[in-house]
Amino acid sequence: MPRWAHNKMPTATKKRYFELLRQGYKGAAAARVVGVSTSCGSLWFLDAGGMLVPDSGPVSPRFLTQGDRIAIADGLQAKQSVKAIAASIGKSFQSVYREIKRNSKPDGRYQPWWAHNQALLRRKRPKTERIRAGQPLRALVREKLRDKWSPQQISRFLRRTYPGRQGMQVCPETIYRALFAGLLGRKPGKLRTGRTRRKPHRRGVPHLNKIKNMTPLAQRPLEVNERRTPGHWEGDLIIGRGQGSAIGTLVERVTRYVRLIHLPSGWKAPQMRNALILQTADIPPELRQTLTWDQGREMTLHEDIAALTGFQIYFCDPHSPWQRGTNENTNGLLRQYFPKGSDLSHHTARDLRQIARELNHRPRLVLGDRTPAEAMRTWITQASTR
Structure with a gap:
């Protein structure tokens, strides 16, 4: 028999043979079902590494399946490029490489059943977590967490302090997992952030609630950044x-003049649209040029507004409050009147006008100790005399 003659059978036949083995068939019985000799089946089995690791299926769609690996092997046999193979199975070419x-x-040969066995063996984690198994390590991590260290700081400290002792080193992810699993004692207060569970991440996943027809901040006129003329609000x-x-806050970028929206x-979205239209109607048209907002769903009807x-209306990038820095600073000042955790529904429209008046008549260093009201009045006077 020529070398590797047992590999001349169609891939579908081999695939069925290994499926039968995983279902509990003996080698000879599986060989009879697929129509090959027992020795041919045995050669297939040995070529796959002489073992079949139990496969519970991929834990995530990003992992390659047995079928993906068979497609890779067939593509290599057909002399296809790696990019073509990756496109055929819906993976990146880097993953296939x-x-x-x-x-x-x-x-040097790529044998799909061997490759799948190797991947399953690496996926298995029979060892106990270091934090669970090591009392000194666990105590040290607890101590640093009590001192308000972050998991990243703890991990770097362990690498510096115990350079040759793998048992005394853990990565930040291990600390997070142990913390959220309860291995480090009671969870509340263990992190500086106060979080007691992991925040969900959506890397690369499009947000289903994205506001339609948004104009990004990058398209806002550059003159707005120069703060030379008023009329640009955040x-x-x-x-x-x-x-x-909730209370809406508007602040003019040049004069720092504040308007509060009841x-x-x-x-x-409908209530926000109506409130903004009605409560900004008294602002002179020349002072209603641009409005910069975050991507909150309350601005879904921005085109109507x-x-x-x-x-x-321009929208900031997600999670970028510094792109509305003037407004963020003003919101911090307003917390003097609206403490966090308070019920804002008690404040009437009259209350909001009084609070805005107080803030607008408070001198600001950025304005040369003028008040926002004075700065706004100056601009309105200059505009009316032109």
Whole structure:
């Protein structure tokens, strides 16, 4: 028999043979079912490493399956490029390159059943977590957490302090997992952030609630950044206790002039639209040029707002509050009147006008100790005399 003659059978036949073995068939019985000799089946089995690791299925769609590895092997046999193979199985070509390099046999051949066995063996984690097994390590991590160290700081400290002792080193992810699993005692207060469970991450996953037809901040006129002419506003919401109430905040970028938006009926998109239209109607048209907001769902009807107020509305990048720095600073000042955790529904429209008046008549260093009201009045006077 020529060398590797047992590999001349179709891939589908081999696949069925290994499926039968995983179902509990003996080698001879599986060989009879697929129509090959027992010795041929035995050669297949030996070529796959002489073992079949139990496969519970991929833990995530990003992992390669047995079928993916068979497709890779068939593509290599057909002399296809790695990029073509990756496209056919819906993976990145980098993943396929790593797969071939990592799971090829010692002689350089890529055998899909061997490769799948190797991947399953690496996936198994029979060892006990270091933090669970090592009392000194666990005590040291607890001590650093009590001192308000972050898991990253603890991990770096362990590498510096115990350079040759793997048993006294852990990565930040291990500390997080142990903390959220309860291996480090009671969870509340263990992290500086106060979090007691992991925050969900959506890396690379498009957000289903993205606001339609947003104009990104990058398209806002550059002159707005120079703060030379007024009429460019930043806006946001201050949320009350239990997210049961809210107040809208507007601040003009040049004069730091503040307007507070009363939202007695809530702050969903229709209520927000109506409140902004009604409560900014008295602002002179020349001072209603741009409005910068975050990507909150309350601005879903931004096109209506722009059409009825004259504002050109621009949206910040996600999780980028510094792009509305003036508004964020103003919200911090407003917390003197609206403490976090308080019920904001108690404040009437009259209350909000009084609070805005106090803030607008407070001298600001950035304005040369003038008040926002004085700065705004100066601009309005200059505009009317031109």
